[in-house]
Amino acid sequence: MANYTHLHDWNLTPSEAVALQQTLRYSIRIEQPVAPFRTIAGCDISFNKFEETVYAGIVVLRLDTLETIEESGVVSRATFPYIPGLLSFREIPALLEAWANLETDPDVVMFDGHGTAHPRRIGIASHGGLWLNKPAFGCGKSVLVGKFDQPAPEQGNWTPMRHYGDVVGAALRTKNKVTPVYVSPGHLIDLQTTIALTLQCDGGYRIPEPTRRAHLLVNNLRKAAKDPQT
DNA sequence: GCGACAG
DNA sequence: ATCTTGTCGC
Numbered sequence: 105m106a107n108y109t110h111l112h113d114w115n116l117t118p119s120e121a122v123a124l125q126q127t128l129r130y131s132i133r134i135e136q137p138v139a140p141f142r143t144i145a146g147c148d149i150s151f152n153k154f155e156e157t158v159y160a161g162i163v164v165l166r167l168d169t170l171e172t173i174e175e176s177g178v179v180s181r182a183t184f185p186y187i188p189g190l191l192s193f194r195e196i197p198a199l200l201e202a203w204a205n206l207e208t209d210p211d212v213v214m215f216d217g218h219g220t221a222h223p224r225r226i227g228i229a230s231h232g233g234l235w236l237n238k239p240a241f242g243c244g245k246s247v248l249v250g251k252f253d254q255p256a257p258e259q260g261n262w263t264p265m266r267h268y269g270d271v272v273g274a275a276l277r278t279k280n281k282v283t284p285v286y287v288s289p290g291h292l293i294d295l296q297t298t299i300a301l302t303l304q305c306d307g308g309y310r311i312p313e314p315t316r317r318a319h320l321l322v323n324n325l326r327k328a329a330k331d332p333q334t
Numbered sequence: 335g336c337g338a339c340a341g
Numbered sequence: 342a343t344c345t346t347g348t349c350g351c
Contacts, residue, residue, distance in 0.1 A: 152342095152343075153342070153343050153344075186340090187339090188338080188339040188341090189339075191340055191341055192340095217341065218340055221340085228340075242340080244341085246340065246341090248338095248340045249338090286340085
């Protein structure tokens with residue numbers, strides 16, 4: 105089953121959260137994975153605006169067939185507000201609850217957000233990877249930091265995203281002539297592998313399957329709780 | 335000081 | 342993120 109070890113407290117002020125990121129960033133390891141990956145997890149959360157209740161979910165799929173092999177959804181609470189650069193403090197606590205309910209132990213995790221493409225190089229994918237002590241990377245729909253040139257319009261093309269002289273991620277075209285997604289390594293993985301895995305998770309949509317299915321899962325959870333029906 | 339700013 | 346219908350383009 106999937107587990108994780110407690111790294112630190114979550115009830116922090118935004119200021120304390122930034123300070124914690126400055127100490128945690130040095131534990132992050134960006135490197136080429138040794139063992140091949142067989143399964144991948146996608147995670148996401150959903151919520152009603154102005155409400156503290158959040159629906160967190162994780163979907164595990166086989167990398168070779170993209171078949172879903174497990175889903176885990178939980179209803180939790182997020183007390184930390186959304187602040188650009190501190191997303192992990194709002195989303196990870198609930199995601200850990202969903203993770204703990206997993207029967208399988210995914211080989212790598214795809215987060216909805218960034219990894220090193222972050223002002224302090226420790227986005228949700230890096231922070232999450234540290235907690236899970238597992239290879240993790242981020243795939244975001246918009247940019248937080250980093251400058252880049254537009255990649256060629258055909259699927260598979262990508263351009264490096266740079267921030268203060270560092271290549272922090274890549275603008276990757278997952279579909280012909282469609283806005284690219286922004287990927288970056290989180291922990292225990294490198295940019296090349298991050299790009300390859302994202303392309304391997306292609307299901308015909310801009311958003312790769314792990315994240316796309318996790319999004320559908322948590323959205324259905326939220327709707328189910330909203331209506332007195334099924 | 336001003337503008338930017340993952341989900 | 343969420344609130345929402347139709348509509349332009351391949």
